[in-house]
Structures are given as C-alpha cells and as structure tokens.
Amino acid sequence: MGALEDKQKKGLVFNIQKYSVHDGPGIRTIVFLKGCALSCRWCSNPESQKRRPELAYNVGRCLTLNKCVRCLEACARGALIRQDDGTLRIDRDRCGDCAMSCAEACPAQGLIVYGQERTVDDVLKVVEQDAAFYTRSSGGLTLSGGEPLLQGEFAAAILREARRRRIKTAVETCGMASSDTLREAAHYLNYVLFDIKHMDTAVHEAQTGVPNGHILENFRILAEEFPDLPILARTPVIPGFNDTEEAVAAIATFLQPFEHVRYEMLPYHRLGTQKYHFLDRTPPMGDVTLDKNIMPRLQRAAQAVLHERVQIPR
Numbered sequence: 001m002g003a004l005e006d007k008q009k010k011g012l013v014f015n016i017q018k019y020s021v022h023d024g025p026g027i028r029t030i031v032f033l034k035g036c037a038l039s040c041r042w043c044s045n046p047e048s049q050k051r052r053p054e055l056a057y058n059v060g061r062c063l064t065l066n067k068c069v070r071c072l073e074a075c076a077r078g079a080l081i082r083q084d085d086g087t088l089r090i091d092r093d094r095c096g097d098c099a100m101s102c103a104e105a106c107p108a109q110g111l112i113v114y115g116q117e118r119t120v121d122d123v124l125k126v127v128e129q130d131a132a133f134y135t136r137s138s139g140g141l142t143l144s145g146g147e148p149l150l151q152g153e154f155a156a157a158i159l160r161e162a163r164r165r166r167i168k169t170a171v172e173t174c175g176m177a178s179s180d181t182l183r184e185a186a187h188y189l190n191y192v193l194f195d196i197k198h199m200d201t202a203v204h205e206a207q208t209g210v211p212n213g214h215i216l217e218n219f220r221i222l223a224e225e226f227p228d229l230p231i232l233a234r235t236p237v238i239p240g241f242n243d244t245e246e247a248v249a250a251i252a253t254f255l256q257p258f259e260h261v262r263y264e265m266l267p268y269h270r271l272g273t274q275k276y277h278f279l280d281r282t283p284p285m286g287d288v289t290l291d292k293n294i295m296p297r298l299q300r301a302a303q304a305v306l307h308e309r310v311q312i313p314r
C-alpha cells in the first residue's frame with residue numbers, strides 16, 4: 001500500500017500513552033487500539049474490549065445535576081437518567097449510535113468516550129513528538145489494545161508508516177488475530193510481546209472465552225517464519241488460573257524449542273477496577289489478590305526449563 005493511503009487510513013484508538021518503559025525496549029509511546037477477541041476475566045483495560053466507542057461515567061468528577069445539566073441537554077436520545085442524589089445513570093439500551101455530544105458538553109470529564117477514530121498520520125504525529133527519547137533509549141512505538149491486530153489494516157498501516165519515518169516498532173498481542181495479519185505486521189516489527197496464558201485449552205477457554213489452539217499456532221508461525229524478530233513471551237500470573245508451578249512449567253516447556261524467545265511473568269494487579277465501574281460493569285475478579293510469595297517459586301519453575309531466558313519484569 002502507498003504512503004498516502006497508509007497515512008489516511010482510519011482506525012479506533014482509545015488511548016496514547018507516553019514514556020512507558022514496560023512495553024518493549026527503551027522509552028516508548030503506546031498506542032492502544034480498541035477491540036479484542038478475548039474477554040479475560042482479569043483484563044485491566046475493560047474499555048478496550050468492544051469494537052466500538054463506549055461512553056463511561058466517572059461519578060467522582062461529575063459536578064452533579066444539582067449544579068450542571070449540560071450533558072442532559074446535549075443528549076437527544078434521553079439516555080441519561082437523573083438519580084435522586086443528582087448523579088447520572090446511563091440507560092445503555094438507549095445510549096449509542098450518536099455523535100456522543102454529551103461527553104463533549106461535559107466541563108469536568110464526568111463523561112468520557114473510550115474510542116476515537118483517528119488517522120495513521122494523526123497517531124504518528126503524536127508518536128513522533130518523542131523521537132529524541134527513542135533515539136537515546138532504543139525505544140519507539142508499541143501497538144497495544146485490546147488486540148491491536150484485530151484492526152489489521154489500520155495496524156499494518158501504522159507499522160509501515162512508522163518504518164518509513166524510521167520509528168522502531170513493537171506490538172503487544174494476545175495472538176488471537178488472523179495469521180495473515182500477523183505475518184504482514186511482522187515484516188514491519190522490531191519486537192513482539194506475545195501473551196501465552198495457559199497450555200490447557202479448556203482452562204484457557206473458561207477464563208478468556210476462547211481456546212488456545214489458534215494462539216499457539218500463531219506463536220509458532222511468528223517464531224519459525226521470522227527467526228530474526230525478537231519475541232518476549234509473557235504470562236500474566238492470575239490467582240486461581242495459572243499461579244501454579246505446573247501451569248508455568250507447561251508454558252516454559254512449550255517455549256523451550258524456540259531458542260531466541262525470552263520469557264517474563266507479570267503479577268496480577270487490580271489497576272483496572274475503577275474503569276469497570278465507569279462502564280457499569282462488575283469487575284469479574286472481585287477482591288481476589290495474588291499471593292506475594294508465589295512469584296519467586298514460579299520464576300524458579302520457569303528457570304528450570306528456560307534458564308537465563310527468563311527475565312524479571314523491570
């Protein structure tokens with residue numbers, strides 16, 4: 001595809017986060033694309049999952065309808081309901097399919113829209129603002145989500161155009177995307193962060209909504225067809241799902257033949273909890289926490305198979 005066509009390609013972006021040091025080498029700008037084929041119970045970005053813009057309500061920021069009625073006046077669909085205490089309830093059956101002018105009218109960020117249509121050129125103009133940091137730190141752009149490769153044409157256009165602008169690229173993927181999209185993206189990638197969550201497909205499906213076969217097949221494609229592309233396989237360690245030495249050893253055994261692949265485990269956290277409430281959703285994991293003593297044991301289980309290929313998160 002030509003440069004002009006790539007620059008004008010549009011997709012749905014829900015966040016751009018600067019100065020990250022956890023999502024690939026060096027200092028990076030993370031571009032989050034909306035939509036995911038999985039519905040992991042522990043997802044810390046619930047606003048990423050649906051493939052359409054979503055309205056969220058942050059009651060802590062709302063001035064309340066006792067002082068401000070701008071959103072009520074802006075909504076032509078009667079989707080905002082006044083509650084007795086002056087706060088709002090979003091009638092989600094009525095809400096949507098509109099210009100989301102309520103959020104635009106809000107002076108306090110009480111209403112937020114997750115998901116904005118942006119062009120590749122728009123996105124890369126933001127990414128390029130930190131080009132000096134990338135050069136000094138060997139950093140660059142990381143595409144994340146959701147699953148960024150679900151918006152396959154948009155993701156590929158961002159990666160191609162970033163390559164033209166000499167920005168190094170990485171992707172964070174759950175592996176649940178078309179194999180052809182993955183191959184196309186791989187030509188323009190410098191680094192891949194690939195989630196491997198569980199080797200038992202029934203357990204994987206029960207907790208993420210999909211079996212693991214296609215994900216593992218995509219991992220093999222990437223590792224075997226692109227042996228020069230560095231891959232960091234990552235496992236989010238989730239209480240009651242994969243926080244056992246057996247589960248980690250099974251993943252490490254799968255990774256063992258791919259000698260250039262490194263491995264990292266990330267302990268479960270509850271940072272996304274508030275966003276579930278903004279979206280009127282109940283956090284599926286409740287109050288569960290991870291036993292702090294488990295990580296060193298899991299590290300040792302992985303190191304027994306992968307040795308120095310296991311890295312500790314920064």
Ligand code: SF4
Pocket residue numbers: 055074075076077078079080094095096098099100101102103
């Ligand atoms: S997103 Fe649209 S329908 Fe929903 S509350 Fe806002 S203006 Fe009304």
Ligand code: SF4
Pocket residue numbers: 061062063064065068069070071072088105106107108109110111
């Ligand atoms: S416009 Fe914003 S601050 Fe005003 S009532 Fe609506 S959500 Fe609250």
